[in-house]
Amino acid sequence: MGEAGYVFMPQVIWLHLPQLAQGLLRTLGASALGIVAAALIGLVFGAARAYRVPVASQVAAAYVALFRGTPILVQIFFLYDALPELGIRLDVAEVAVLALALWGGSYNTENFRAAFGAVPGGALQAAAALGMPAHLRFAWIALPIAFRLVLPALGNTSISVLKDSAYLSVIAFAELTYVATNIVATEFRVFEMFAVLAVTYLGMVLLLSWGLSRITAHLAARGTVGDA
Amino acid sequence: MTMPTWVQPVATQMLHGLGATAEVAAVSIAASVVLGLALGMLATLGDKMLRLVIGAYIELWRGLPVIVTLFFIFFALPAIELTLPPIVAAEMAIVLWGSANLAVLVRGAIESIPRGQFEAAAAIGFSWPKRMVHIILPQALRRLLPPALGIVVILIQLTTISSLIGVHDFLGVARLSIERLTLTTGDTHAVPILGTVLIVYFAISNTLNALSRWLERRLQVQ
Numbered sequence: 416m417g418e419a420g421y422v423f424m425p426q427v428i429w430l431h432l433p434q435l436a437q438g439l440l441r442t443l444g445a446s447a448l449g450i451v452a453a454a455l456i457g458l459v460f461g462a463a464r465a466y467r468v469p470v471a472s473q474v475a476a477a478y479v480a481l482f483r484g485t486p487i488l489v490q491i492f493f494l495y496d497a498l499p500e501l502g503i504r505l506d507v508a509e510v511a512v513l514a515l516a517l518w519g520g521s522y523n524t525e526n527f528r529a530a531f532g533a534v535p536g537g538a539l540q541a542a543a544a545l546g547m548p549a550h551l552r553f554a555w556i557a558l559p560i561a562f563r564l565v566l567p568a569l570g571n572t573s574i575s576v577l578k579d580s581a582y583l584s585v586i587a588f589a590e591l592t593y594v595a596t597n598i599v600a601t602e603f604r605v606f607e608m609f610a611v612l613a614v615t616y617l618g619m620v621l622l623l624s625w626g627l628s629r630i631t632a633h634l635a636a637r638g639t640v641g642d643a
Numbered sequence: 644m645t646m647p648t649w650v651q652p653v654a655t656q657m658l659h660g661l662g663a664t665a666e667v668a669a670v671s672i673a674a675s676v677v678l679g680l681a682l683g684m685l686a687t688l689g690d691k692m693l694r695l696v697i698g699a700y701i702e703l704w705r706g707l708p709v710i711v712t713l714f715f716i717f718f719a720l721p722a723i724e725l726t727l728p729p730i731v732a733a734e735m736a737i738v739l740w741g742s743a744n745l746a747v748l749v750r751g752a753i754e755s756i757p758r759g760q761f762e763a764a765a766a767i768g769f770s771w772p773k774r775m776v777h778i779i780l781p782q783a784l785r786r787l788l789p790p791a792l793g794i795v796v797i798l799i800q801l802t803t804i805s806s807l808i809g810v811h812d813f814l815g816v817a818r819l820s821i822e823r824l825t826l827t828t829g830d831t832h833a834v835p836i837l838g839t840v841l842i843v844y845f846a847i848s849n850t851l852n853a854l855s856r857w858l859e860r861r862l863q864v865q
Contacts, residue, residue, distance in 0.1 A: 421722055484848035485841045486800035488807075489814055493841060496821065497833040581708035585807060596714055605722045609715045613707060620706040 427607045431598055435611060438594030445508070445590060446577040449515025453576055454569060456516060457523020461565075462553070464524060465531030475524055482521030487579055490514055495586045511580070511588045519576040526572060530565035531557060563634050570627035574620055581616070591615060649828065653820045653836065660816030661843070663730070667802040667812060670734050672795055675741030682742060683749020684775060697746065704743040710804055712736045717808045733805030741798045748790055752783035789859035796851045800844060814840055 428435070460475035462468075482490065491514045498505060505513065534557050542552045584593035595608040686697040704712065713736035720727055727735070756779050764774040806815030817840045825831045 480849050481841075481845060484845040484852070486803040486814070486844055488803045489837065489840050489844065492814070492818065493833075493837045496831065497837045500831060500834045578706075578708040581710045584710070592708065592711055592714075596718075599714075599718050603722065605715075605719045609711070609719060612711050612715075613703075616708060616711060617703070617706045621702075 421606065423606055424604065425607065427598075427602070427604045428611055434594050434598070435591065438589060438591040439615060441588065442577075442580050442590040442592075445511045445515060445583065445588070446580045448512045449519055449576050449580070450573045452512065452516035453519025453523050453572065456520030457525075457527045457569070457572075460520070460524040461527020462531055464528040479521045479524050482517055483525070487514070487518045488582055488585065490518060491582055491586060507586055507588045510586060511583045511590075514583065515576050515580060518579060519572055522572040522575070523569060526565050526568035527561065529568070530561040533564050534560045566627070566631050566634070570624070570631075574623050574627075577619060577623065578616065649824055649832065653824070653832075656816050656820060657813060657836075657839070660811055660813040663805075663811055663815075664802050664813040667730060667734055667737070667805050667810070668799050671737040671741060671798050671802065674734070674738045675745055675794075675798060676791075678738065678742035679745025680749055682746035684753065686746065686750045687753045701743045701746055704739040705747070709736055709740045709801060710807065712739055713804050713808065729808045729810050730805060732808060733802070733810055736804065737798060737801045740801065741794060744794050744797075745791060748787055748794070749783070752787040753779055755786060756782050785862040788862060789855045792851055792855035792858065796848045796855075799847060799851075813843065 460471070460478065463471035463475045464479075466472075491510070494505070494510045494514050495507070498510075538556050538560065539552055542556050547555070580590055581592040583590055584596065587593065592612060595612050599605050599608045682697050682700065686694050688694075713733060716727070716732045716735050717729070720732075760778055760782070761774060764778040769778065802812060803814040805812045806818065809815070811819070817836050821831055821833050821836050
């Protein structure tokens with residue numbers, strides 16, 4: 416990368432390591448909260464969709480159409496710039512987690528809907544025939560099977576949430592991308608900072624997908640995942 | 644009911660912004676499709692090295708947040724004395740992501756076609772390009788089209804990143820208008836303006852998503 420006289424100076428990275436580490440922590444924190452909240456939203460709304468729960472199912476469908484149908488960048492700006500006009504004031508960290516949770520939740524609603532829909536009907540009918548009440552059938556039969564079925568898609572959406580946390584830099588949430596681009600803007604160390612960003616994001620994505628495939632393989636070894 | 648006076652000029656500007664968005668979207672979609680098809684087909688050639696290189700391209704541009712790719716193109720190229728108009732930088736970032744994702748779909752769709760189809764076509768003397776164009780791609784397209792349309796929807800949504808580097812696209816103009824109104828009138832009007840941006844993207848995305856679902860039913864592979 417020495418073209419046109421650019422000299423790569425790795426010491427710049429060490430110099431800014433404390434700031435970058437702080438940014439990474441914010442990325443991880445917001446992503447972790449966003450991923451967990453998105454999974455819960457997806458579970459509740461996905462079940463409502465799959466079992467056609469009146470009202471909740473329609474609300475969930477509208478929610479999915481809205482958040483999957485609009486750019487996350489516009490969603491972030493709306494939450495940050497427009498909500499205060501409606502009398503809702505959130506600080507930047509709250510907007511950050513909320514934006515990730517709502518976006519990821521809309522994808523997870525579809526993921527869980529498909530998973531609940533793929534739970535074999537025979538298992539549920541057998542449980543019903545044995546006199547198991549509906550809420551127990553859901554908790555003990557549908558949920559464990561659906562959870563295994565949803566894992567790959569849930570994992571992909573979670574990885575997307577992690578990557579999308581980079582968008583939060585646009586509202587000055589000081590996560591990794593924000594910190595790194597600020598250093599680029601003030602000190603012109605473009606290649607050093609983007610090396611950090613590339614290695615960190617790719618590392619996190621690969622680590623997550625590796626962990627995910629391990630979990631999926633582990634569950635598959637115990638049966639039922641993938642081919643129900 | 645009469646419109647407040649700020650509405651008309653803002654609407655006119657946003658219409659122009661929508662034009663810029665359409666331009667970024669058209670270029671990004673066209674280039675992503677061409678590049679994605681080429682990479683996806685080349686990856687199935689059986690050349691190990693080629694497969695590896697394309698695999699790395701796919702992992703890299705799918706693994707990076709698009710906004711990081713965008714900032715890299717926008718900031719890094721000037722550092723090596725290469726300047727691009729912002730609109731081209733935005734299109735490049737979107738195309739890297741789009742072509743990588745489409746290449747995955749194309750590769751998967753081609754590999755889902757039974758090997759016998761390749762062999763039979765080769766046996767009756769079809770060259771590789773002819774095998775691809777006449778035998779494999781028409782079948783692969785049935786599997787490919789619905790998910791590819793899903794990628795197109797995301798590409799259209801991704802055009803909004805161009806506003807971050809100063810392109811006056813739909814979102815960019817909307818945000819400028821909000822800023823200007825805040826300065827001149829003291830009111831922000833973010834709800835109606837950003838709300839309009841949401842509604843337009845909502846309409847485009849959900850129309851195309853509905854088309855994708857319809858195609859999926861129509862083209863279902865037995």
